[in-house]
Amino acid sequence: MIDPASGVPVYRQLADVLRARIVAGEWLPGARLPSETRLVQEYGIGRTTVRRAIAALRSAGVIEVVHGWGMRVPLPREVERVRGESGSVVSVRMPTPLERATWALADGVPMVVVTGPDGLAEAFPGDRTEIDIP
Incomplete structure (x- = not known):
């Protein structure tokens, strides 16, 4: 109440x-x-x-x-496990409008960005990604 x-x-x-x-x-x-x-x-x-x-x-x-x-109520989503390299940096940010449309992200769902030791970055939807870094 x-x-x-x-x-x-x-x-x-x-x-x-x-x-x-x-x-x-x-x-x-x-x-x-x-x-x-x-x-x-x-x-x-x-x-x-x-x-x-x-x-x-x-x-x-x-x-x-x-x-x-x-x-x-959101439907359950399959979680993707991503393996990063040792020395990778993980950051979180809000997606651009293009990323939101590409990944079919609901409002308020962030992107997880993994930048490898080589400086290359990959972005993943924050609501269905697990990052494994040794």
Whole structure:
């Protein structure tokens, strides 16, 4: 339940409630979540608060927004294991619009960049890549 008098921001409370509903299996992977309007009505809070909660869940990878369709629980993705060389450097950054389209990345998903000792860099989608560096 949302308690505006608690010390926890209301958007964080809503994000925690929605996350708990997902973890409990109320919404399975691929399931559409209620609209912003429905969440505003259901919890009696403002649209800005709902949007902040959604943004927090998106950045944590708990939900994804499909433009023109709505919010959903992400489908499981196969994880690719990438082996780097000793001396490689791993960094994380947000993708360019072209990279986002090429990798079909949801908003808020970063790219993992592995730069080898030779200076050559390779980029991978952050939501489905594991890097193994000896």
